[in-house]
Amino acid sequence: xxxxxxxxxxxxxxxxxxxxxxxxxxxxxxxxxxxxxxxxxxxxxxxxxxxxxxxxxxxxxxxxxxxxxxxxxxxxxxxxxxxxxxxxxxxxxxxxxxxxxxxxxxxxxxxxxxxxxxxxxxxxxxxxxxxxxxxxxxxxxxxxxxxxxxxxxxxxxxxxxxxxxxxxxxxxxxxxxxxxxxxxxxxxxxxxxxxxxxxxxxxxxxxxxxxxxxxxxxxxxxxxxxxxxxxxxxxxxxxxxxxxxxxxxxxxxxxxxxxxxxxxxxxxxxxxxxxx
Amino acid sequence: xxxxxxxxxxxxxxxxxxxxxxxxxxxxxxxxxxxxxxxxxxxxxxxxxxxxxxxxxxxxxxxxxxxxxxxxxxxxxxxxxxxxxxxxxxxxxxxxxxxxxxxxxxxxxxxxxxxxxxxxxxxxxxxxxxxxxxxxxxxxxxxxxxxxxxxxxxxxxxxxxxxxxxxxxxxxxxxxxxxxxxxxxxxxxxxxxxxxxxxxxxxxxxxxxxxxxxxxxxxxxxxxxxxxxxxxxxxxxxxxxxxxxxxxxxxxxxxxxxxxxxxxxxxxxxxxxxxx
Numbered sequence: 001x002x003x004x005x006x007x008x009x010x011x012x013x014x015x016x017x018x019x020x021x022x023x024x025x026x027x028x029x030x031x032x033x034x035x036x037x038x039x040x041x042x043x044x045x046x047x048x049x050x051x052x053x054x055x056x057x058x059x060x061x062x063x064x065x066x067x068x069x070x071x072x073x074x075x076x077x078x079x080x081x082x083x084x085x086x087x088x089x090x091x092x093x094x095x096x097x098x099x100x101x102x103x104x105x106x107x108x109x110x111x112x113x114x115x116x117x118x119x120x121x122x123x124x125x126x127x128x129x130x131x132x133x134x135x136x137x138x139x140x141x142x143x144x145x146x147x148x149x150x151x152x153x154x155x156x157x158x159x160x161x162x163x164x165x166x167x168x169x170x171x172x173x174x175x176x177x178x179x180x181x182x183x184x185x186x187x188x189x190x191x192x193x194x195x196x197x198x199x200x201x202x203x204x205x206x207x208x209x210x211x212x213x214x215x216x217x218x219x220x221x222x223x224x225x226x227x228x229x230x231x232x233x234x235x236x237x238x239x240x241x242x243x244x245x246x247x248x249x250x251x252x253x254x255x256x257x258x259x260x261x262x263x264x265x266x267x268x269x270x271x272x273x274x275x276x
Numbered sequence: 277x278x279x280x281x282x283x284x285x286x287x288x289x290x291x292x293x294x295x296x297x298x299x300x301x302x303x304x305x306x307x308x309x310x311x312x313x314x315x316x317x318x319x320x321x322x323x324x325x326x327x328x329x330x331x332x333x334x335x336x337x338x339x340x341x342x343x344x345x346x347x348x349x350x351x352x353x354x355x356x357x358x359x360x361x362x363x364x365x366x367x368x369x370x371x372x373x374x375x376x377x378x379x380x381x382x383x384x385x386x387x388x389x390x391x392x393x394x395x396x397x398x399x400x401x402x403x404x405x406x407x408x409x410x411x412x413x414x415x416x417x418x419x420x421x422x423x424x425x426x427x428x429x430x431x432x433x434x435x436x437x438x439x440x441x442x443x444x445x446x447x448x449x450x451x452x453x454x455x456x457x458x459x460x461x462x463x464x465x466x467x468x469x470x471x472x473x474x475x476x477x478x479x480x481x482x483x484x485x486x487x488x489x490x491x492x493x494x495x496x497x498x499x500x501x502x503x504x505x506x507x508x509x510x511x512x513x514x515x516x517x518x519x520x521x522x523x524x525x526x527x528x529x530x531x532x533x534x535x536x537x538x539x540x541x542x543x544x545x546x547x548x549x550x551x552x
Contacts (some may be wrong), residue, residue, distance in 0.1 A: 023498055147423050148424040185426040186423075214424075
């Protein structure tokens, strides 16, 4: 059994979930609703002073859980791969300024080359970024993405692949973000989560649900409980693997972005208490 | 290297690919274009005498490669599972009447239960159908489907799972259909194709492409060469595993269904010669 969730003390929300809100509104509303953590998407920081924004968030009693997102390392051209690494170094500095202990990596894929070649470039990109991450005391978290994103978003599509890469690179500043949306279908998930925890690589846990039917490749994620993912089962595996961090709600949904965001936040908290 | 494709002698097309055509038109046009095989979708048989349709197809010099599709075994209610098995027995008889040596199985999934439970019900359903398949000399081919279809279409989402099931049931009348669209992303694909052939289970090979971007979960497949799948690489693995059957073009595309179908067929043949 997963631990019981009786309150919002481990509830973190990604700013993208309430995309219509600016970050000041999101932080204020989350704090009022008893949310304890926030994962900041970079779009929410545009035009802001990053350090001040971090202060503002902590002023509301919220913890900054991570910065989303770095990655996108694979490219056909060497110059573009170098630029991607430079960009990731900047993101690491942004995380430090914000006070985020971790950057989530959507690793990328280049459809004109093999997934194997893309994975090599991801590996090189991560290694090139890691010294900088260590210096700035920011961790990098590889997020394996659903195989339906293997064309352009990520050549890392299973937790096994993420584990292989993290163990191969082996760094105190590299780990993995487990997202139920991407991984729920995998019959190896329980054992790979255990392996991820055993090797000290389990850094983050993201939740939402897979709607039946799903109508859009990107923007039709569901609230926990309204789809086919057994979130409590996966949370149990994650906790059994030693994870005791926040449960992060990350939902991209054009439908929910059109809703009244206060009402939507109420629904998120209810869904969290009942279905995570 | 995959064998060279210099002609259409191994080209088979699924009727659904040219959905606007009735089966008489499809068979006539395929024969004129030098296509040698046809896989018949059940919707194309509605209101037709199945045996006569088989005769009509063979009269054009075309081989009936398979009947699409049976499956959809998992259900919460036992009665519905029994009905699914009865339906699959009827489909087996339909294949025999048509002169199709094989029925392709889209195995199904029930989102209100675990994928493991759905797989158990698939296994039971296949076993219950197999005696009938043997009596009527029709083979059943499990088609593993992309993980994005794990909610309702198939709880079998990798070739490893299909291999596990086929080897566990072990029957001269059970095998597997490999479709590049569903499996291209899997890093175990080469070894699982080899295993599939080694165990005598490799019954069919389906081709198309994964468009970048893909805009619809079902109806946006691409012509070979216009997406990110390395089809010749996968065909090489399939041939190395001992497969020497037809290469079946199976494309669902609302875009292509709106095209002039004669022009589209020309494009299919060109894409086949160049990119398969």
